[in-house]
Amino acid sequence: xKFICAQQELNARTGVVLKAVPAxxxxxxxxxxxxxxxxxxxxxxxxxxxxxIETKVEGTVEEAGYVAIxxxxxxxxxxxxxxNEVTVTVDDNYLVTxxxxxxxxxxxxxxxxxxxxPPEVDKTDAVTMRQATLKNFIAQTVFSxxxxxxxxxxxxxLLTIEENECxxxxxxxxxxxxxxxxxxxxxxxxxxxxxxxxxxxxxxxILSDQAEKEVQIYFTQKLAxxxxxxxxxxxxxxxxxxxxxxxxxxxxxxxxxxxxxxQFLEGIExxxxxxxxxxxxxxxxxxxxxxxxxxxxxxRGSMNSLVMVKKDGKDILIGFNPKFLTDALRxxxxxxxxxxxxxxxxxxxxxxxxxxxxxxxxxxxFKTVE
Amino acid sequence: xKFICAQQELNARTGVVLKAVPAxxxxxxxxxxxxxxxxxxxxxxxxxxxxxIETKVEGTVEEAGYVAIxxxxxxxxxxxxxxNEVTVTVDDNYLVTxxxxxxxxxxxxxxxxxxxxPPEVDKTDAVTMRQATLKNFIAQTVFSxxxxxxxxxxxxxLLTIEENECxxxxxxxxxxxxxxxxxxxxxxxxxxxxxxxxxxxxxxxILSDQAEKEVQIYFTQKLAxxxxxxxxxxxxxxxxxxxxxxxxxxxxxxxxxxxxxxQFLEGIExxxxxxxxxxxxxxxxxxxxxxxxxxxxxxRGSMNSLVMVKKDGKDILIGFNPKFLTDALRxxxxxxxxxxxxxxxxxxxxxxxxxxxxxxxxxxxFKTVE
Numbered sequence: 001x002k003f004i005c006a007q008q009e010l011n012a013r014t015g016v017v018l019k020a021v022p023a024x025x026x027x028x029x030x031x032x033x034x035x036x037x038x039x040x041x042x043x044x045x046x047x048x049x050x051x052x053i054e055t056k057v058e059g060t061v062e063e064a065g066y067v068a069i070x071x072x073x074x075x076x077x078x079x080x081x082x083x084n085e086v087t088v089t090v091d092d093n094y095l096v097t098x099x100x101x102x103x104x105x106x107x108x109x110x111x112x113x114x115x116x117x118p119p120e121v122d123k124t125d126a127v128t129m130r131q132a133t134l135k136n137f138i139a140q141t142v143f144s145x146x147x148x149x150x151x152x153x154x155x156x157x158l159l160t161i162e163e164n165e166c167x168x169x170x171x172x173x174x175x176x177x178x179x180x181x182x183x184x185x186x187x188x189x190x191x192x193x194x195x196x197x198x199x200x201x202x203x204x205x206i207l208s209d210q211a212e213k214e215v216q217i218y219f220t221q222k223l224a225x226x227x228x229x230x231x232x233x234x235x236x237x238x239x240x241x242x243x244x245x246x247x248x249x250x251x252x253x254x255x256x257x258x259x260x261x262x263q264f265l266e267g268i269e270x271x272x273x274x275x276x277x278x279x280x281x282x283x284x285x286x287x288x289x290x291x292x293x294x295x296x297x298x299x300r301g302s303m304n305s306l307v308m309v310k311k312d313g314k315d316i317l318i319g320f321n322p323k324f325l326t327d328a329l330r331x332x333x334x335x336x337x338x339x340x341x342x343x344x345x346x347x348x349x350x351x352x353x354x355x356x357x358x359x360x361x362x363x364x365x366f367k368t369v370e
Numbered sequence: 371x372k373f374i375c376a377q378q379e380l381n382a383r384t385g386v387v388l389k390a391v392p393a394x395x396x397x398x399x400x401x402x403x404x405x406x407x408x409x410x411x412x413x414x415x416x417x418x419x420x421x422x423i424e425t426k427v428e429g430t431v432e433e434a435g436y437v438a439i440x441x442x443x444x445x446x447x448x449x450x451x452x453x454n455e456v457t458v459t460v461d462d463n464y465l466v467t468x469x470x471x472x473x474x475x476x477x478x479x480x481x482x483x484x485x486x487x488p489p490e491v492d493k494t495d496a497v498t499m500r501q502a503t504l505k506n507f508i509a510q511t512v513f514s515x516x517x518x519x520x521x522x523x524x525x526x527x528l529l530t531i532e533e534n535e536c537x538x539x540x541x542x543x544x545x546x547x548x549x550x551x552x553x554x555x556x557x558x559x560x561x562x563x564x565x566x567x568x569x570x571x572x573x574x575x576i577l578s579d580q581a582e583k584e585v586q587i588y589f590t591q592k593l594a595x596x597x598x599x600x601x602x603x604x605x606x607x608x609x610x611x612x613x614x615x616x617x618x619x620x621x622x623x624x625x626x627x628x629x630x631x632x633q634f635l636e637g638i639e640x641x642x643x644x645x646x647x648x649x650x651x652x653x654x655x656x657x658x659x660x661x662x663x664x665x666x667x668x669x670r671g672s673m674n675s676l677v678m679v680k681k682d683g684k685d686i687l688i689g690f691n692p693k694f695l696t697d698a699l700r701x702x703x704x705x706x707x708x709x710x711x712x713x714x715x716x717x718x719x720x721x722x723x724x725x726x727x728x729x730x731x732x733x734x735x736f737k738t739v740e
Contacts, residue, residue: 073670076643080636103640107671266450270473273446300443301477 001065001090003037005057007081007100010088013057014075016231017046019202020053020118021071032068034115035088037061045117046071051199052118056230067094068112077105118234121225126216127161128185131228134215135207137168137179138200140331140357144170144177145197156194156238159224161187161217169245170197175324176245176360191219194238203233249349249360253340257287258310261337264292265329267305268322271296274303275322282319282364287311287341296322318344319366328359371435371460373407375427377451377470380458383427384445386601387416389572390423390488391441402438404485405458407431415487416441421569422488426600437464438482447475488604491595496586497531498555501598504585505577507538507549508570510701510727514540514547515567526564526608529594531557531587539615540567545694546615546730561589564608573603619719619730623710627657628680631707634662635699637675638692641666644673645692652689652734657681657711666692688714689736698729 017033025031025048034045042057067090077098078086087099094109138157146154157170164186169178195203206228207215216227225234271283274296286293289311295304318341328350329337340349344363351358387403395401395418404415412427437460447468448456457469464479508527516524527540534556539548565573576598577585586597595604641653644666656663659681665674688711698720699707710719714733721728 070670073643077640080640080643082636102676103637103673104675105640105644105671105673266452267473270447270450270475273443273450274475300440301475303473303475305474306472 001035001037001067002063002087003042003057003059003061004085004087005042005059007078007083007086009058010086011075011078011081013044013055014071014078016055016206017044017053018071018075019205019233020046020048020051022048029068029110029112029114029116031071032110032112032115033071033074034066034068034112034117036066038064038066045115047116047118049116050196050236051202052232052234054118054232054234058230065090066112067096067109068115069096069107069109073107077107118232119223121218121220121223121232121234123216123218123225123227125187126218126227127166127183127187127191128214128216129166129183130211131207131213131215132209132211133166133181134226135204135209137166137181138204138207140179141168141170141177142197142200142204143327143331144172144175145200146172147197148172152238153194153240153242156196157200158242159193159195161191163187163190169242171243171245174321174362175328176248176358177328178245178358178360180356191217192242193219193224194240194242195224195235196238199235203235206231206233249358250342253313253342253349255287255311255313255316255341257292257339257341259292259307259337259339261329261332261335263307264337265326267294267307268326268329270294270305271303272322272326274298274300276300282366283322283325284317284319284366286315286317288315316341316344318348318363320348320361320363324361328361332357332359371405371407371437372433372457373412373427373429373431374455374457375412375429377448377453377456379428380451380456381445381448383414383425384441384448386425386576387414387423388441388445389575389603390416390418390421392418399438399480399482399484399486401441402480402482402485403441403444404436404438404482404487405460406436408434408436415485417486417488419486420566420606421572422602422604424488424602424604428600435460436482437466437479438485439466439477439479443477447477488602489593491588491590491593491602491604493586493588493595493597495557496588496597497536497553497557497561498584498586499536499553500581501577501583501585502579502581503536503551504596505574505579507536507551508574508577510549511538511540511547512567512570512574513697513701514542514545516542517567518542522608523564523610523612526566527570528612529563529565531561533557533560539612541613541615541618544691544732545698546618546728547698548615548728548730550726561587562612563589563594564610564612565594565605566608569605573605576601576603619728620712623683623712623719625657625681625683625686625711627662627709627711629662629677629707629709631699631702631705633677634707635696637664637677638696638699640664640675641673642692642696644668644670646670652736653692653695654687654689654736656685656687658685686711686714688718688733690718690731690733694731698731702727702729 036043042059044055081100089097096107096109098105160167164183167180218225275281281298284295292307292309347360347362406413412429414425416423451470459467466477466479468475530537534553537550588595645651651668654665662677662679717730717732
């Protein structure tokens, strides 16, 4: 095997497949990149058995062939090579050589006969959306998936595509994060996939922020495959029926508060300086006509801070885990938020008129201070 | 006690004294900042028994007094306060309140009767130098101090001021790093201080990069005190006689090589991709008339890379710990270096004509490959 490509391209493509190389494993082949050079061009594969990635490397094939090469080592070498053309050669004993300017590397490779390729997904029925939209959806919901493996389904987020509407939902038993948008190209029927939070974070890293770039998504019963530029990212879905979130959400409210996102966030961040790690001390919000009082009291000290608000409906005194509030407030783009409350034992909702985001957070009990 | 000052000033000054607050300690008072407000203004003190810091906070004292306050908590609160005036008040029970805009914090303080103030240093005989020079000296030598406590003296660097010359030396038994410069204001007599590497890193953080700013240094038998703007940083010196480095350094050589710093550094960094952590594999330099070959061979693979050089004297084949070379190459400002060799068992020297830097590195044995 022999191919030639630019160092920057080689480095970028190695970085992409590295997302599907596990840090630790008992099966050594999983830590290898499989390289295939032939009529279909130069292709890199990696597979950690949950996620598989195939990516195409721009370059010139001079001799067809294949090899499996240790991913971490290959990646660190490729990163330090000069910014110039790299010639990769593999001999009959799978000895790999890399030549770039006056630098010459020799590394032992493997045949890769024991390499498992990522599963093939039927690529006839695609859903197309903007990469930036999917990337934002992940950042705006993934913090709400559960980190507790006891309930597998909660460790994933639900991606739903229904005609021209696309949504992502994550929940962990204490809160729900939901994002919704209209697709430019409607699809027929409904597609649903529960994708693990860890996988979503990896997928996010290969998605582009550029507004025009698109991703094609292919769904099967067990798999979803994301086609991004010359890369296929294929993941095994979490099996099961997701929660019916519509049952958990109510539009009724007794109190509506409008507040500046930044001021609210900073007030909570100030209050959090008084909580030790792992300390479940709630912050208390006292909402009145013109202002909200943010209060906290712990063994370390106490704080209160006033934030100007606009309130409709009843006054309310309600306690929250401050982290759940900051997680949501940090990912909302609006400067002015509307937050809806029913009573101190019922969840609050942060949502906008267009209904393209909704964050539900359960309150926590607190003993009234003072 | 009551004083008023700007949040930014309060935050900056708290950050300075925090350098002398230990992360862990059995004496809880060491984790407190002692605040004194009175005729001498607002002063913050911290002391970890090795280093003591006193800093002046710009602001208005409305009522004299003092208090000791938990450093980490105070710092994290001050950081999140609005960018505006902060009023700090302490009552007779050492209860501290902070008021800033509509935010109000209450924290329990202590009398600080058990607080140990940093030792006083006689401030009559100062050495004055540029902060940027001292800051650079630290960065350019401190990596060469030993991290092994078995030889206490090696864990520090020697700062020497002799008439109009100032130098800093660090060594660990395998290498020497030395920097020298002329002072603008000569002093009488010789001043020497062995300062721990850990202390130097803390001191570096409070020194400014700005060319005009100066530091005054006061020396006693046991202490050195650095006066930086409104801050005194006082440290206990390492006791003992430092090594006579002039005995270890030789001007003789058999080979002189001139090489581009960047090309040499990149070549070594490439070679280092083949060494595992803790792997003491040497890199081998084969120096000939027009070029140097950098070679390495390990269980992971092998590399060779050619770098253009200008050589005077004999050809040489010599092995080094690559980290010792990169540590030195990263902190030298010159683009073109002169490196001097005697034989494969003798140290090499990287130094310039003006003699204001010298890096000595011992070679390591290697089995010749090929």
